[in-house]
Amino acid sequence: MVEIIDTTFRDAHQSLIATRMSTQDMLPIAEKMDSIGFYSMEVWGGATFDAAMRFLREDPWERLKLLREHIKKTKLQMLLRGQNIVGYKHYPDDVVERFVELAYKNGIDIFRVFDALNDVRNMKVAIKKAKEVGAEVQGSIAYTTGPIFTLDYYMKLVDELIALDVDCITIKDMAALLTPQKAYELVREIKERYGIKVNVHTHSTSGLAVATYLKAVEAGADFIDTAISPLAFGTAQPGIQTIYHVLPKELRPKINLKTIYEIHLYLRELLEKKYDHLLNKKALTVNTDVLVHQIPGGMYSNLINQLAEMKALDRLDEVLEEIPKVRKELGYPPLVTPTSQIVGTQAVLNVLFGRYKRITQETKNYVKGLYGEPPAEISEEIKKLIIGDEKPITTRPADLLEPMLEKCRKELEERGYLQKEEDVLTYCLFPQVALEFFELRKQGKLKPLKEKPKGKIIKIYIGGREYEV
Amino acid sequence: MVEIIDTTFRDAHQSLIATRMSTQDMLPIAEKMDSIGFYSMEVWGGATFDAAMRFLREDPWERLKLLREHIKKTKLQMLLRGQNIVGYKHYPDDVVERFVELAYKNGIDIFRVFDALNDVRNMKVAIKKAKEVGAEVQGSIAYTTGPIFTLDYYMKLVDELIALDVDCITIKDMAALLTPQKAYELVREIKERYGIKVNVHTHSTSGLAVATYLKAVEAGADFIDTAISPLAFGTAQPGIQTIYHVLPKELRPKINLKTIYEIHLYLRELLEKKYDHLLNKKALTVNTDVLVHQIPGGMYSNLINQLAEMKALDRLDEVLEEIPKVRKELGYPPLVTPTSQIVGTQAVLNVLFGRYKRITQETKNYVKGLYGEPPAEISEEIKKLIIGDEKPITTRPADLLEPMLEKCRKELEERGYLQKEEDVLTYCLFPQVALEFFELRKQGKLKPLKEKPKGKIIKIYIGGREYEV
Ligand SMILES: [Co+2]
Ligand SMILES: [Co+2]
Structure with missing residues (x-):
């Protein structure tokens, strides 16, 4: 029997309606969700922290507390981006540790931790602290494709995560590239080698998901991630109503279908009534492009926007051919935030101005090791081309960061904003x-931003400058 | 290795854009389609005959000839509704036979024949004629759910079809109810018992399809029906691009992914550019309702319209509960045109005016046996309630019909319209x-109807009157 991790309150609305589901939308069904029989509910982390505050003018910590009050039986879990926590850059260890403590204190039972580069050093501090406070930990491997991503590559990662005493391995397929056969092989191998609990997380984007979950469960997966239709499918997780019958x-899980x-x-x-304008056809229907280019949907639309802005849309095909080359040269990073932006932007620049004639600061930082260690080594030639004679760091990136908790606390106090300990973390993460x-x-003026959103807010970086498209 | 039957030019556009794809839309890619390596392409029959003439002002026979000219290697196939041919009622045998002859002559290699009630007597004449002219025949079993639809029920049907010398059995799941496990069982059983070729046809409506095809192929299915994305998924067949990776x-089939x-x-x-107004979100996204009520999507929206028109939308829940009762009492017909309308309308009347207090002419005709023999017997009690002391027929419905070919030919000649033999068939089928x-x-005024279509044209029958909604 497989158990279900429901993502309706986190990944599903993040994927389909630009993370705009408010706490007030959730509470009327919170008790019902609690009674279904899910193993756990992912309700926090990822982009929800930022979006709640930025667009809904909600305190994310308050959301967590309220959900915990209404959801008493079912475990609650969050997605933690390793050293990036719920943000887009590395934070110092004191922030990571305090964040984990407070998330746990406010109601999180399970921390799912991942790193975009599968660099376990970037996940270590979060995992250790989560285990220390008594939480359950799902250590994630970001699934991607390429010649170096063999079964051995993934098993080495699992080894490292198990050494950190995680409770479960999550195969995290953010780009919807995991085929049923690969899912079967991976789950089988992990179960046979380690016997540890395994969870599979994918998206319906490419249409593989329903079959992928079936084979994963046949191979012995303990948990799969689903959402409740109609806030499901498309770029989100498959709907549990379908998966149940699959x-x-x-x-089949023991869940209450009537509820x-x-x-x-x-x-x-x-x-x-409320989100029809955000739900667009393209997010709802299956997009098979990702299977052709192996380029995730979000990255693809990013490229289109970037090229359009540079009046170079006619170079798209060249860029699509350049991307796998750049990715290879940069050591095969999985294409997920922030590496998808780094690779995409560099590929655009390579096509427009000649290969590595213009190099973004992000590409430089990446090659310097400031995001962590890439899955494969970068050749000396490429390193030279990008950072010249500079030496990449060999330490964990966050080792270079000064503690910031006390400094932030002081600043908040001085400004007269500090009402509770959680505020310090909020400020550390997203100061502006x-x-x-x-x-x-x-x-006393907190109310949702009046917006006519055009879809998701995607940030792109061109030559070090940030654009919102 | 499984082989692919492509439905892009028939079921896919019938399901997603109200059968509005014109021959001119198809020809630019016809040669490319021909070169992919499909086992066959379904390009004709179903609703395309009617829709081509009614909305596009195209001669369906011309479309077939043109496609045949451009598609030289790949087999072409059509969907034939048994004694209903490509229409909505029973036609006499002379029309069925001549239609099959001319379809074959104009380029159809494979006839897929089905009957809404799985009454093989309604398929016999078409199948025999198709075999006689030298065509390939796919004998279909309409898949549905209910206590009587055991493995034995379906195998009895297969027996009858094999006795008619069909080349292949198609498991036709128009309502998207076929789960992966059921598909596996059915295909396995047919292959083991008979060794005959097996084809599975389903729709993505409920989201099961991708996994259903995977299990069907694992069980040994020889052919599956897919379409080419983006004219795929939603209420149509899954896209081949995804199925290939599944x-x-x-x-995997040997097909050219680049083309x-x-x-x-x-x-x-x-x-x-041309059909965006026809493609609506609801047709594109997965609809899990069908798995709850086992009521096909088209029938459901029909009910909504019918109840709205009668200002009784608040009775929807009662109607949804009444439908399985009526279906049981009427001998468990599969819910497909025209039985879905008969059951749906009668359920509405039962709820609004008392059980079987008002009875449509269609329900009466159905109980009289004029549509064929229902899968299960109708109790004497219910028969009495619906047709009183009248005796149902025990013969094949078309046995009661007079030949009409010569009469139609004469009429057309008199009116001065007869240009070719195929015109006679067209006139027999859709005289108006x-x-x-x-x-x-x-x-010389043939041009596409100027229309602002609101979606599919659905006919509903209330008390014998026809409404278009
Ligand atoms: Co996700
Ligand atoms: Co169909």
Whole structure:
């Protein structure tokens, strides 16, 4: 029997409606969700922290507390981006550790930890602290494709994660590239070698997901991630209603389908009345392009925007051919934030101005090792081309960072914004947004941003400058 | 290795864009389609005959001839509704036989024949004639759910079809209810018992399809039906691009993915520029409702419209509960045109006016046996309630019909419309639409109907009256 991790309150709305589901949208069905029989619910982390504060003017910590009050039986879990926590850059260890402590204190039972480069050094501090406070830990391997990503590559990663005493291995397939056969092989191998619990996380983007989960469960996966339709499928996880019927009877989870149907009706109305403008056809339907180029959907639309802005859309095909070359030369990073931006932007520049004639600061930092260690080594030739005679660091990137907790606390106090310990973390993570938020809170003026969103906010970097498209 | 039957030019556009893809849309990629390596392409029959003439003002026979001219290697196939041919009622045998002869003569290599009630008597004449002219025949079993639909029920059907010398058995799952396990069992059983070729046809509506095909192929299915994305998924067949990666390497079809990608680009542009208004979100995304009620998507929206028109939408839940009862009482017909309308309308009337207090003419005809023999017997009690002391027929319904070919030919000649033998068939099938069409043809005024379509044209019958909604 497989157990279900429900992602409706985190990845599903992050993927389909630009992370705009508010706490007020969640609470009316929170008790019902709690009664279904899910192993756990992913309700926090990822982009929700930033989006809640930035767009909904909600305190993410308050959301967690409220959900915990309404969801008493089911475990709650969050997605933690390793040393990036819930942000987009490396933070010092004191911030990571305090964040984990406070997340646990406010209701998180399970921490799912990953690193974009599969550099376990970037996950270590978070995992250790989570285990120390008594939480469950799902150590993630970011799944990607390429000649170096053999079964051995992944098993070496699992070795390292198990050495950190994780409770479960998550195969995290953010780009929807995991085929049913690969899922079967990976799960089988991990179960046979280690016997540890295994979870599979994928997205429906490429249409493989439903079959991938079936084979993963056949291979002995203990958990799969699903959402509740209609806040499911497309770029999100498959709907549990379908997955239930996809699984053979003896492997089906013990869940209450009647309650799921009630939630389905609630979500259908919510989406139609409140979020229809955010749900676009392209996010809902299967996109088979990703299987052709192996370029994740989000990265692809990013490229289009970037080229359009540079009036060079006619070079798209060349860029699509350049990307696998750049990726190879940079040591095969999985294409996920932030490496997807680094590789994509560098490929665009290579095509427009000649190979490595212009190099972004991000590419330089990447080659210097400031994001961590790439899956494969970068050749001396390419290193030379990109950073000249500079020496890459060999330490863990966060080893170079000064502690910032006390400094941030002091600053907040001076500004008169500090109301609770969690505020310090919020400020450390997103200083600008946090200050704006705290000021509005002080004035009693917190209300959702009036926006006519055009879709997801995607940040692109061109030559070190940041654009929002 | 499984082989692929491509449905892009028939079921896929029928399901996603209301059968509006014109011959002119198809020809630019016809040669490319021919070169992919499909076992066959379904390009004709189903609703395309009617829709081509009614909305596109195209002669369906001309489409077939043109496609045949451009598609020289790949077999072409059509969907034939047994004694209903490509229409919605039973036609006499002389029409069925002549139709098959002319379809074959104009280029159809394979006839897929089905009957909504799985009454093989309604398929016999078409199958015999198709075999006689030298065509390949896929005998279909309409898949549905219910206590009587055991493995034995389906094997009895297969027996009857094999007795008619069909070349292949198609498991036809129009409502997207076939789970991966059921597909595996059915295919396995047919292959083991009979060794005959097996084809599986399903739709992505409920999201099961991708996994269902995988298990069907694992069980030894010889053919599966797919379409080319983006004219795929949603209410249509899954896209071949995804299915290819879903299958284990050793079972993958030998097809040219590069050419498929070129067609993908063509279809994407076509859909965006010409058919975007027809493609709605609901047809594209997975709909899990069908798994809850076992009521096909089309029938469900039909019910909504019917109840709305009668200002009784608040009775929907009662109707949803009444439908399985009516279906059981009427001998468990599969819910497909026309039985879905019969059951749905009768359920609505039962809820609004009391059980069987008002009875449609269609329900009466159904109980009289005029559509064929239902899968299970109807109790004497229910028969009495619906047709009183009248005796149902025990013969094949078409046995009661007079030949009509010569009469139709004469009428067309008198009106001065007869240009070719195929016109007689067109007139027999859709007399009203055909006359309008022939008159426009005579005047040289054939051009696509200017329409602002609201979606599919669905006919509903209330108390014997026909509504278009
Ligand atoms: Co995800
Ligand atoms: Co179909």
